[in-house]
Amino acid sequence: MPLFDCPETTIALQCDSPPVLRVRTGTTVVWEWTGNDGGHNVAFDDADIESDDVSPEQGRTFEHTFDAAGTYRYYCAPHHALGMRGAIIVEE
Ligand SMILES: [Cu+2]
Numbered sequence: 001m002p003l004f005d006c007p008e009t010t011i012a013l014q015c016d017s018p019p020v021l022r023v024r025t026g027t028t029v030v031w032e033w034t035g036n037d038g039g040h041n042v043a044f045d046d047a048d049i050e051s052d053d054v055s056p057e058q059g060r061t062f063e064h065t066f067d068a069a070g071t072y073r074y075y076c077a078p079h080h081a082l083g084m085r086g087a088i089i090v091e092e
Helices: 077-082
Strands: 003-004 010-014 022-025 025-034 061-066 070-075 087-090
Touching: 022 025, 070 077
Parallel strands: 003 022, 010 025, 022 087
Antiparallel strands: 025 061, 070 087
16 A cells, blocks of 8 residues: 655545555544445554544545654445555554
């Protein structure tokens, strides 16, 4: 998976191509639904962060501000096995 360095404080992602992002603490990451390929959600392996129910709605967004350093692996539950997953690497 590609690794992107993100100096901005707000990052917008689309669920089709979940990447690995490296961001600073305090960054808000926004996932935006494309409306393609059925229903999606955003859930995390090791953190209590999760969007609401699976939804196909285009334009829907979910956002989270990462205040603590660490590696946060996330996925879309319906498409986890298809590789719809990524990670947010949060650094001080
Ligand atoms: Cu999905």
